[in-house]
Amino acid sequence: MLPETTPRPAGPRERRRRRLARRWLSAGLAAAAAGVAVSALSPPDPPVRAVLVAARDLPAGAVLSAGDLERAQRPRPHVPDGALAPGAAEGAVLAGAVRRGEALTDARTTGAGLLSGQPPGTLATTVAVGDPAVLEGLRPGARVDVLARTEDPVTGLATGAERVATDVVVLAVPSAGGSGGLLGAQAPSAGSVLVAVDARTASDLTAAAGRTVVALRAP
Template sequence: MPVPLLPPAPPVAPSTAPPAGPRDRRRRRLTRRWLSAGLVAAAGGVSVATLAPADPPTASVLVAARDLPTGAVLTTTDVREAARPADTLPDGVLDTVTGTVLAGPVRRGEVLTDARTTSGPLLAGQPPGTVATSVEVGDPALLDSLAPGVRVDVLARLEDPVTGAPTGAERIAVDVVVVRVPTSTTGSPGLLGSPGPSSASSVLVAVDSPTAARLAAAAGRTVLTVRSS
């Protein structure tokens, strides 16, 4: 039986597109490279997002709203709330500040703690071996200029051993810090209800042991001078 003949294939139309030149091939290579780089970057971003640790827990604390000086009596306008990493917070963070007196200067944004106030530990932040000792001010009028954190020099009046006449003064403590001042410096009311003389005559200063011994030996003869900040 004869095999039927297949019809001839239709002729293929010649391509009308021009052959790719060097510039077209270069453009295609660059396109493939950019696509590959984009896929790699996307995959890397997903990996980083997956492997990155979660943000640490935070806590809301009170910080200084602006630079505050020594002796400032705090109000709610002096502080603001801020979020801080909970594991970096110091001990003694304050949760209320109204009426609190600063024992030293505070910078804007600093977390407020009990060590920064007059109600905190007496010698907080002082070097090891520091002691607190009482020293007479000499001039009660100077008490209004004193506050915890103020730095002072202490002079001792010199007297003639025979006549008791003053002969000068020597500096027995230099650049020491006041750590506590009297909470009230007014004595009993005077005549007609006027304020009486000051009942306070001394403050506590932080010094080393040898300086404390010199201050004790000069009791009754000391005068404080305030140093410029």
């Protein structure tokens, strides 16, 4: 059986080493506690949302294409109202100039998607309906004919009607208050609708202003 040995007292160098180790341990624990406290007090990063921004300076009247747009992540509190979602701006027309990096909104564009799917050269033209009962039955996408009253050039009396537009699509119908627009576009005034027509028919409708009647076609 081996005899018990008495631990040797620590020398000055060993005591200094132990004191230094305890100090480093205390400093490390204090730093860790401070880091935990800061993490607990720091607010979390705000959620972000993808928005469309201008890839470069763009002038008023520019028709937006994919090359004009970039996706950017913005904190939700900094995303403006009406911000256009990715895929919703191509083909829109800028109502005013925008700077590179500016988020695009419905207030900065006009007619976004209004003529989407229509043949090239199609124009959106305002036409007075003429009959309030017909206006109540109209919806965007309805097909209509537009007739114009003809008058005697001398007396001004009505002599009949001529068909100015045939089987054209209604793009927008005014709200009950007659205000507001479709995706930022100029809304038709109360008692009128926006229809999609070619350039020649648009001229004929303009010439017939004040004499038109809209007739709803059967689906």
